[in-house]
Amino acid sequence: MQAVDTIIHARWIIPVEPENTTYEYHSLVIKQGKILDILSTEKCQKKYQAAVEHDLKSHALIPGLINTHTHAAMSLMRGIADDLPLMEWLSEHIWPTEGKFVDYQFVKDGTTLAIAEMLRCGTTTFNDMYFFPDAAAKAAQEAGIRACLGLIIIDFPSAWAKDSDDYLHKGLQLHEQYRNHPLITTAFAPHAPYTVSDDPLKKIQSYAEKLDIPIHMHLHETQDEVQQALDKDGIRPIARMEQLGLLSPLLIAVHMTQLEDDDYKLLKRYGVNIVHCPESNLKLASGFCPTGQLSINKINVALGTDGAASNNDLDMLSEMRSAALLAKVVAKDASAIPAHSALSMATINGAKALGLNHLTGSLKKDKMADITAINLDTIETQPVFEAISSIVYSTNREQVTDVWVQGKHLLNNRKLTTIDEKQIRKNAKQWGEKLSSD
Numbered sequence: 001m002q003a004v005d006t007i008i009h010a011r012w013i014i015p016v017e018p019e020n021t022t023y024e025y026h027s028l029v030i031k032q033g034k035i036l037d038i039l040s041t042e043k044c045q046k047k048y049q050a051a052v053e054h055d056l057k058s059h060a061l062i063p064g065l066i067n068t069h070t071h072a073a074m075s076l077m078r079g080i081a082d083d084l085p086l087m088e089w090l091s092e093h094i095w096p097t098e099g100k101f102v103d104y105q106f107v108k109d110g111t112t113l114a115i116a117e118m119l120r121c122g123t124t125t126f127n128d129m130y131f132f133p134d135a136a137a138k139a140a141q142e143a144g145i146r147a148c149l150g151l152i153i154i155d156f157p158s159a160w161a162k163d164s165d166d167y168l169h170k171g172l173q174l175h176e177q178y179r180n181h182p183l184i185t186t187a188f189a190p191h192a193p194y195t196v197s198d199d200p201l202k203k204i205q206s207y208a209e210k211l212d213i214p215i216h217m218h219l220h221e222t223q224d225e226v227q228q229a230l231d232k233d234g235i236r237p238i239a240r241m242e243q244l245g246l247l248s249p250l251l252i253a254v255h256m257t258q259l260e261d262d263d264y265k266l267l268k269r270y271g272v273n274i275v276h277c278p279e280s281n282l283k284l285a286s287g288f289c290p291t292g293q294l295s296i297n298k299i300n301v302a303l304g305t306d307g308a309a310s311n312n313d314l315d316m317l318s319e320m321r322s323a324a325l326l327a328k329v330v331a332k333d334a335s336a337i338p339a340h341s342a343l344s345m346a347t348i349n350g351a352k353a354l355g356l357n358h359l360t361g362s363l364k365k366d367k368m369a370d371i372t373a374i375n376l377d378t379i380e381t382q383p384v385f386e387a388i389s390s391i392v393y394s395t396n397r398e399q400v401t402d403v404w405v406q407g408k409h410l411l412n413n414r415k416l417t418t419i420d421e422k423q424i425r426k427n428a429k430q431w432g433e434k435l436s437s438d
Contacts, residue, residue, distance in 0.1 A: 005407060006030040007050040009041050010373070012060040012387040016347050017362035020340035022387050028061055030369040033407035037365060054402070058377030060387045062343065063362050064124025064146075064370035064403065065316040066350030069216070069254045069275040069304025071130045072139075073102070073110030075117065076431045077309040086222055086284045094309060098131070101435060103159050107135035109427045114314055115143045116419050119411050121315045122372035122400040127252070127275075127304070127354055129189040129216055131160040133174055137184055144408050144418050146370065148354050150189025150216050151175060153204060155197055164200035168207075175211065183406065185356065187214040187252070193237040194225060198244060205245045214250050214273075214355060220263075221255035222286045238263055247272055252353050254304065256294075257287030264297045273300045273353035276345070278322040280306030291323060292331035295341065302350035303342075315397050320346050324392055339392035373402040 007030070013023040015038065027044035029037040037048070074094075081093035107130060118126055128136050129150035140147035151171025153164055161167040171188065178184040188204045190196040208215050219237055220226060229237045241247050249271035256274050267274070276289040294301050303323055305314045320342045327337035337345075351361025360370045374395055376384050381394045403411035410417055 001049040002047060004029050004031045004036060004048050004050050006052045006054070006369075006404075007044060007048055008054045008056060008061060008371070008373070009044070010056045010059050010061045011376070013038060013363060014060055014062045014343070014388055014391075015363040016063050016344055017364055019344060020388070028363065028369075028371065030404070030407045033369055035363060035365055035367050035369050038363060056373055056375075056402070059373045059375050059401065060391060061363065062122075062372050062374065062391065063347040064360065064372050064405065065122045065346050066302065066354070066361060067118060067123050067126040067305055067314065067316055068252065068302035068350035068353055069277055069306060070114070070126055070128055070314060071307030071309070072114035072126060072128050072136060072314075073107040073130050073132075074307035074309040075114040075314070076106065076110040076428065077307075077435070078312050080309060080435065082283075082312070084284075086286055087224065089284065089310070097435065098158070102131055104132050104135045106431065107132035108139050109424070109431060111136040111139035112143065112419065113424050113428050114308065115139060115145050116416055116421065116424055117308075117314045118316075119143070119145065119403050119416060119419075120400060120414070121317060121397040122374065122403060123314070123316050124370040124372065124403060124405045125350070125354070125356065125360060127187065127216060127350070129191070131158050133171070133186075137174065137178060140184060142418065144183070144405055144410055146183045146356075146360065146405055148185045148187050148214070148216075148356070149174065149178070151186055152189045152191065153200055154191045154195050155200070156195070164196070168200065168203060172207070175213065185213070185354070187216040187354070189216045192218040192221070192225070193229060193240060201244050201246060208250050212250075212355075214252050214353070215246060216252045216254070217246075218255055219253040220258040223258055226258045236263075238266060242266060242270075249273070252302075255281060255286060256289050257281055259290055259293075264293065264299070267294070267299050268297050271300075273302065275302050275304045275350075275353065276323055277304045277306040277319075278326050279319060280310045282322070282326075283312075284310055288326060288330045290330055291327045291345075292333060292336035295337065300349050300352055301345055302353045303345045316346050317391070317395055317397050317400075320392050339386075339389045342392050343388055369404050369407040371402075371404045372400060375399045375401050
């Protein structure tokens with residue numbers, strides 16, 4: 001018998017590739033952080049012998065969820081300014097709070113809090129956009145989660161950088177520092193068309209092509225954003241991005257709630273990736289991303305939570321359900337974005353957008369063992385007629401019992417193995433007291 005590191009026996013394995021496929025009574029074999037094999041449990045018991053074996057008879061294994069857009073450190077601002085429109089929320093509450101409190105330690109503590117929540121929700125990869133990405137990188141390294149760190153660029157000064165050139169310089173330094181890291185990658189992260197001018201966007205486009213890393217940007221988030229661009233530039237933001245050369249497969253366009261017929265043609269022609277953040281868009285009344293129409297046009301759509309300050313959680317299971325349900329009502333078609341498509345949006349589509357689909361996003365031989373185990377033997381998910389449907393429409397995050405990243409067991413029977421839960425709760429309460437006393 002072949003010696004391996006870990007074997008997970010499961011009631012169901014949902015690989016995502018091939019799409020809409022479920023293996024019953026199968027086992028997943030891990031060696032040196034990678035998936036070595038997926039085969040029937042009966043055959044596995046005859047072929048492999050593991051140092052560690054898990055018998056998850058009532059569980060489904062899925063690829064680790066990928067949160068393709070968040071501002072992790074903003075978990076420390078969860079609930080600080082609820083029930084307000086986007087620009088009022090940003091300009092009168094969030095930006096002033098950031099100006100007073102955001103520093104290296106704020107981002108380190110906030111990102112660690114966010115990572116703990118994400119792991120407990122089954123997320124194994126997150127794509128971040130925030131100040132002090134070096135602090136976020138440190139938090140991700142310590143936790144052992146996979147992360148794409150946004151090299152934030154914005155026209156106005158912050159505690160992180162004084163101007164767009166300074167943001168770009170520091171971002172390039174961080175990219176070089178993590179260029180060969182097994183879990184940390186980078187993406188340029190210009191905040192939005194209304195906060196980044198043409199010259200830095202041109203530089204970003206040039207560097208992104210040279211370094212072959214994504215550009216992660218809010219785009220067409222609200223009707224007001226589009227109207228202000230029309231008043232200022234005479235063209236919609238997406239047209240400005242085309243003029244600047246930013247429309248390409250490297251672009252990850254976040255929100256995209258305001259689309260016209262010609263926009264679909266542009267997105268398809270240039271291979272742009274979209275990130276849908278349904279619950280944040282609902283909470284801020286930003287609009288609806290037309291995912292059904294994007295799917296018809298074969299445009300890659302991934303899922304994100306946005307930050308916990310505008311959501312107010314980082315629960316990708318909940319985002320899947322919201323995305324599937326919203327797609328149906330927006331398209332007026334109950335078959336729009338079926339359960340298996342929503343699961344793809346939360347896994348392989350995010351991996352494709354981040355350029356990580358060779359490593360993660362599906363359960364396949366030779367991919368990294370980024371895995372989430374979900375217990376379906378609960379009142380809320382019984383009986384199980386179809387496992388994917390149960391996960392998307394019925395499961396809650398408390399049913400996520402175990403998470404592995406690159407074969408390392410980061411959540412073991414609901415317990416975090418690399419993060420001190422008591423300490424992060426203490427840190428979060430201290431920051432809460434500090435922010436509320438201002």
